[in-house]
Amino acid sequence: MHSFGYRANALLTFAVTLLALICAMSSLSDNLNSPSPSSHVKVLNINWFQKSTQGNDEVSMTMNISANLQSLFTWNTKQVFVFLAAEYETPKNSLNQVSLWDGIIPSKEHAKFWIHTTNKYRFTDQGSNLQGKEFNLTLHWHVMPKTGKMFADKIVMSGFSLPVEYR
Amino acid sequence: MQRSWCNSKKKKSTIERTMGLIGETTVVDSIKSIQFRQAFSQAVTLGIIVASALIIWKTLTCITGSQSPIVVVLSESMEPAFQRGDILFLHMSKDPIRVGEIVVFDVEGRDIPIVHRVIKVHERQDTGEVDVLTKGDHNRDDDRGLYAPGQLWIQQHHILGRAVGFLPYVGWVTIIMTEKPIIKYILIGALGLFVIISKD
Numbered sequence: 001m002h003s004f005g006y007r008a009n010a011l012l013t014f015a016v017t018l019l020a021l022i023c024a025m026s027s028l029s030d031n032l033n034s035p036s037p038s039s040h041v042k043v044l045n046i047n048w049f050q051k052s053t054q055g056n057d058e059v060s061m062t063m064n065i066s067a068n069l070q071s072l073f074t075w076n077t078k079q080v081f082v083f084l085a086a087e088y089e090t091p092k093n094s095l096n097q098v099s100l101w102d103g104i105i106p107s108k109e110h111a112k113f114w115i116h117t118t119n120k121y122r123f124t125d126q127g128s129n130l131q132g133k134e135f136n137l138t139l140h141w142h143v144m145p146k147t148g149k150m151f152a153d154k155i156v157m158s159g160f161s162l163p164v165e166y167r
Numbered sequence: 168m169q170r171s172w173c174n175s176k177k178k179k180s181t182i183e184r185t186m187g188l189i190g191e192t193t194v195v196d197s198i199k200s201i202q203f204r205q206a207f208s209q210a211v212t213l214g215i216i217v218a219s220a221l222i223i224w225k226t227l228t229c230i231t232g233s234q235s236p237i238v239v240v241l242s243e244s245m246e247p248a249f250q251r252g253d254i255l256f257l258h259m260s261k262d263p264i265r266v267g268e269i270v271v272f273d274v275e276g277r278d279i280p281i282v283h284r285v286i287k288v289h290e291r292q293d294t295g296e297v298d299v300l301t302k303g304d305h306n307r308d309d310d311r312g313l314y315a316p317g318q319l320w321i322q323q324h325h326i327l328g329r330a331v332g333f334l335p336y337v338g339w340v341t342i343i344m345t346e347k348p349i350i351k352y353i354l355i356g357a358l359g360l361f362v363i364i365s366k367d
Contacts, residue, residue, distance in 0.1 A: 005361070023334065079247060081284075081304065085266050092292055097266035099286035104247065104304065121309070126289045126298065140267045144248045149332050152267060 026076045027148020033074045039067035039139040039155045041084065047118065049130070050166050057130035059123045059162060065101065065139075066114040072143055073108040080105040081142040086123060087156075088135035098123055100137075132164040209362055232259035233328035238271055238282065239338030244303030245269070245282060252339040255282065257328030264288060264297050264323070269330040272301070275315040280327055283310055289320075297323055 047060040065084060072080050083102035090096060100119040105111050140154040227236040236257050240249045248269075249255070257271055264270060264285060271282050286309060287300035298320035302309040311319060344351040 027332075081248065081267070083267060083286075090292075093289045094292045094295075095288065095290040097288040099266055102286075106247070121286060142267055142269075145333060147334055150269075150330065 023147045027145060030074055030076055030143075030145060030148065030151070033071075035069075035071040035153075037067065037069045037071055037141070037153075037155065039065070039069075039157070041065050041137050041139065041157055043137075043160055044116075046163055046167065048167060049163060051128055052124070055128055057125040057128045059130060060118060061100075061123070062116070062118050063101070063137075064114075064116050067139060068112045069105065069141060070108050070111040072141065073111060076145045076148065078144045078146045080111065081144060083140050085138050085140060086135050086160075087138050088133055090125070090127065090129040090133075092127055092129070096125065097138075098125075130162050131166070132162060134159075134161045136160065213362055231257060231328065233257040235280075235327060238280070239341050240282060241279065241342070242303075244305050245284070246305045248304055249282065249333070250335070252336055252342055254334040254338045255330045256332035256334075258331045259326075259328040263290060263295070264299055264326065264329070270299070270301065270321075271327045271330065272321050272325045273327060274313060274318075274325070277313075281310070281313065282330065299326075 042064040043061055044064055045062040047062060049059045050057075052058050063084070067082070069080055069082060081102065081104055084100050086096075086098045086100055088096050099121050100123055101115075101117055102120065103113075103115075105113075136156050136158045137160055138154050138156045140152065142150060142152040144150060224236075228234065230236075238255050238257060240251060240253045240255060243251060255269075255271070266285050266288050268285050269282060270285055271280050273280050281301075283301040283303045285299050286302045287298075289298040290296070299322070300309055300311070300319075301321060310321075314321070344354075
């Protein structure tokens with residue numbers, strides 16, 4: 001009844017249960033945080049705008065992205081994955097989301113940033129619908145916990161448009 | 168009542184002693200029957216353990232709607248978000264796939280599904296079907312090089328689920344067991360031995 005094996009088993013069970021409980025509690029504690037992030041994006045220049053040989057419109061642009069995501073960080077946050085996506089509607093597609101830039105924020109100190117960049121990923125349409133197209137730029141973030149539930153949110157910034165002519 | 172039973176038992180033992188040979192065989196029989204019962208109950212316990220593991224797995228499959236609700240990360244392509252040996256909980260809801268989500272998908276001609284982030288979504292106006300492009304956070308290029316030859320997009324039917332939860336390190340157990348099967352056999356053997364020798 002009180003052999004070594006039984007005691008080891010009981011201890012292990014207790015330790016694992018406790019660890020699981022702590023993990024669950026730290027994941028739940030994320031819900032207590034109510035973040036208030038802010039962001040601002042400015043399109044500085046359309047570098048070029050053309051139709052590729054496959055017939056898809058493609059744009060290259062220079063942007064200025066600034067954001068403050070410090071309030072997203074809690075003690076259970078491992079990193080925040082942040083990215084800027086262009087979102088627009090075309091006759092063929094009810095929703096197009098194209099990621100233009102992304103970054104990994106490892107800690108709270110780096111969560112207030114300002115970056116001047118061209119689009120990191122190709123801004124290509126499925127087809128040729130981008131001339132004079134109005135689009136939203138949305139800053140998305142995915143919070144990666146040390147353990148538990150992942151969560152995500154976004155800020156939509158509207159009122160951007162592409163030129164009518166290729167350049 | 169009890170007293171009379173005791174009496175009869177005593178009587179029986181005296182009879183056995185006098186009868187010698189026949190008495191011995193009945194004792195052996197009773198021991199044998201005890202051993203059989205013990206072995207049987209151990210087998211039942213083992214069956215319950217296996218069955219309950221299966222029940223939990225199948226229930227999870229039903230709740231999450233994903234064929235494999237728990238996956239282990241095997242590659243470094245999503246670092247630093249996911250490391251080798253981390254466990255992901257998948258969910259397969261009706262909600263359409265959106266950019267930024269981490270999805271698990273099958274590629275034709277590959278045995279092991281891939282866990283990567285969605286960077287492009289094109290959703291059809293008429294059918295609502297989605298074309299999705301993925302990329303590993305740690306990789307320089309998108310996943311078109313990993314897809315089947317000529318494949319440009321991932322579609323809904325390739326997707327096994329999206330990651331909703333995360334638990335670090337636990338997956339190392341399975342990685343070690345698949346890479347060093349000897350450890351698996353030792354562990355199973357030790358567990359089996361423990362079940363057999365331990366007495367409730």
